[in-house]
Amino acid sequence: xxxxxxxxxxxxxxxxxxxxxxxxxxxxxxxxxxxxxxxxxxxxxxxxxxxxxxxxxxxxxxxxxxxxxxxxxxxxxxxxxxxxxxxxxxxxxxxxxxxxxxxxxxxxxxxxxxxxxxxxxxxxxxxxxxxxxxxxxxxxxxxxxxxxxxxxxxxxxxxxxxxxxxxxxxxxxxxxxxxxxxxxxxxxxxxxxxxxxxxxxxxxxxxxxxxxxxxxxxxxxxxxxxxxxxxxxxxxxxxxxxxxxxxxxxxxxxxxxxxxxxxxxxxxxxxxxxxxxxxxxxxxxxxxxxxxxxxxxxxxxxxxxxxxxxxxxxxxxxxxxxxxxxxxxxxxxxxxxxxxxxxxxxxxxxxxxxxxxxxxxxxxxxxxxxxxxxxxxxxxxxxxxxxxxxxxxxxxxxxxxxxxxxxxxxxxxxxxxxxxxxxxxxxxxxxxxxxxxxxxxxxxxxxxxxxxxxxxxxxxxxxxxxxxxxxxxxxxxxxxxxxxxxxxxxxxx
Numbered sequence: 001x002x003x004x005x006x007x008x009x010x011x012x013x014x015x016x017x018x019x020x021x022x023x024x025x026x027x028x029x030x031x032x033x034x035x036x037x038x039x040x041x042x043x044x045x046x047x048x049x050x051x052x053x054x055x056x057x058x059x060x061x062x063x064x065x066x067x068x069x070x071x072x073x074x075x076x077x078x079x080x081x082x083x084x085x086x087x088x089x090x091x092x093x094x095x096x097x098x099x100x101x102x103x104x105x106x107x108x109x110x111x112x113x114x115x116x117x118x119x120x121x122x123x124x125x126x127x128x129x130x131x132x133x134x135x136x137x138x139x140x141x142x143x144x145x146x147x148x149x150x151x152x153x154x155x156x157x158x159x160x161x162x163x164x165x166x167x168x169x170x171x172x173x174x175x176x177x178x179x180x181x182x183x184x185x186x187x188x189x190x191x192x193x194x195x196x197x198x199x200x201x202x203x204x205x206x207x208x209x210x211x212x213x214x215x216x217x218x219x220x221x222x223x224x225x226x227x228x229x230x231x232x233x234x235x236x237x238x239x240x241x242x243x244x245x246x247x248x249x250x251x252x253x254x255x256x257x258x259x260x261x262x263x264x265x266x267x268x269x270x271x272x273x274x275x276x277x278x279x280x281x282x283x284x285x286x287x288x289x290x291x292x293x294x295x296x297x298x299x300x301x302x303x304x305x306x307x308x309x310x311x312x313x314x315x316x317x318x319x320x321x322x323x324x325x326x327x328x329x330x331x332x333x334x335x336x337x338x339x340x341x342x343x344x345x346x347x348x349x350x351x352x353x354x355x356x357x358x359x360x361x362x363x364x365x366x367x368x369x370x371x372x373x374x375x376x377x378x379x380x381x382x383x384x385x386x387x388x389x390x391x392x393x394x395x396x397x398x399x400x401x402x403x404x405x406x407x408x409x410x411x412x413x414x415x416x417x418x419x420x421x422x423x424x425x426x427x428x429x430x431x432x433x434x435x436x437x438x439x440x441x442x443x444x445x446x447x448x449x450x451x452x453x454x455x456x457x458x459x460x461x462x463x464x465x466x467x468x469x470x471x472x473x474x475x476x477x478x479x480x481x482x483x484x485x486x487x488x489x490x491x492x493x
Contacts, residue, residue, distance in 0.1 A: 033073045033395045033409035045416045048441035074112030074417030076398035079360025083119045088325040088366040093304040097459035103138040105371030110419040112440040113140040120166035121145035121187035123466035135441040137449035145189040153207045154197040158327040174216035181220040192221040192228045196237035202330045254339035266353035271401040273360035276379040282366045359394035416442040
């Protein structure tokens with residue numbers, strides 16, 4: 001019986017075979033991310049890449065499977081958290097296969113590439129391998145590894161102890177920063193994330209990284225060939241990031257920026273991810289959201305849906321966020337709304353100055369689901385962004401920020417990452433809510449994919465392996481540090 005169990009386990013761990021077949025998309029309307037308007041063309045896909053794009057002159061007659069449909073580059077979400085659920089508390093409702101469920105939801109919604117902005121690197125490395133073996137159902141993954149901060153700084157100030165162990169690193173000094181960046185690169189990270197926040201969401205002061213450590217961190221990241229992105233929400237955080245030379249800001253600020261900061265951001269063309277809906281969704285719960293609850297329940301676990309239901313009941317009777325939502329008490333909904341209004345004004349001003357924007361959602365978190373990025377797009381439209389600007393943010397701009405030159409546009413030699421749509425997204429963004437098909441690495445898929453029991457077993461094993469490897473790494477570091485201390489003590493004598 002034991003032998004049979006391990007035999008089954010062995011086959012569960014074998015990677016699924018993947019061979020991208022060559023195919024053509026004939027007489028489709030192509031928006032390639034470079035030209036401003038779609039044009040009629042046929043695309044020839046060879047393996048995982050685009051071989052050629054041939055412009056057509058005759059109109060489609062709807063004989064082919066996708067003739068007359070619209071094809072755009074695979075979308076890129078440059079700010080996700082794959083180990084999160086749609087709950088507001090870290091770890092609430094988490095299962096070992098949460099990341100796989102998030103990846104399939106993102107893929108089905110047209111996002112062929114996602115950038116995780118802070119999580120357990122050992123586990124994400126294993127998940128990335130699974131994602132690359134399953135391009136027909138999963139987005140491509142790049143990740144930052146743990147968030148760089150200092151003791152008691154954000155997110156060290158609110159994260160549960162277990163999450164802090166694998167999701168954040170409190171740097172000791174500038175020398176420590178160099179070591180940590182190198183280790184993070186070794187874990188497979190493609191970028192570094194630093195937190196620059198001097199106060200909590202409740203307005204209480206918290207420590208923020210000093211300039212020397214931040215400069216060393218940025219220099220070390222660039223020395224390893226990695227861009228460094230900043231979590232910053234305040235004037236102070238933005239000032240520090242601009243002064244020290246961060247490569248992007250992964251949130252737009254919740255405090256009204258000075259004209260000087262607006263000009264600097266626009267002139268330097270520092271990428272900014274707005275993440276509007278994530279700040280609106282916890283407090284902006286209009287009456288119609290009650291009717292929306294059934295839709296929400298179909299995408300989340302019963303545990304998370306119940307939290308949402310309780311919140312809706314409490315919404316009109318509480319001034320602060322309920323304690324079951326936030327790790328910090330005294331976070332005012334009124335203050336959150338003011339922050340959201342300031343954020344919108346900043347974005348309007350930055351857009352007016354032609355600042356450089358990139359699409360990201362920070363999802364899933366706090367009732368914001370991984371596969372429901374359309375709400376973020378709607379918020380951007382309300383602020384004044386055009387459909388073309390939003391599409392560029394989620395394609396060419398995101399690829400530029402993440403240093404992924406083979407993604408974000410459609411051209412010969414580029415990766416065959418595409419979304420096939422039933423209408424023109426430049427005229428109607430809502431067509432993005434229900435893609436006809438998604439292509440990643442030349443592998444085309446339709447409809448909804450579910451995580452299988454086989455994959456759930458794999459997820460449990462990934463989790464167990466990552467835990468064992470992480471514990472082993474921590475023990476090795478402790479042994480090394482003790483040996484170093486002993487040697488220093490001997491030399492001192």
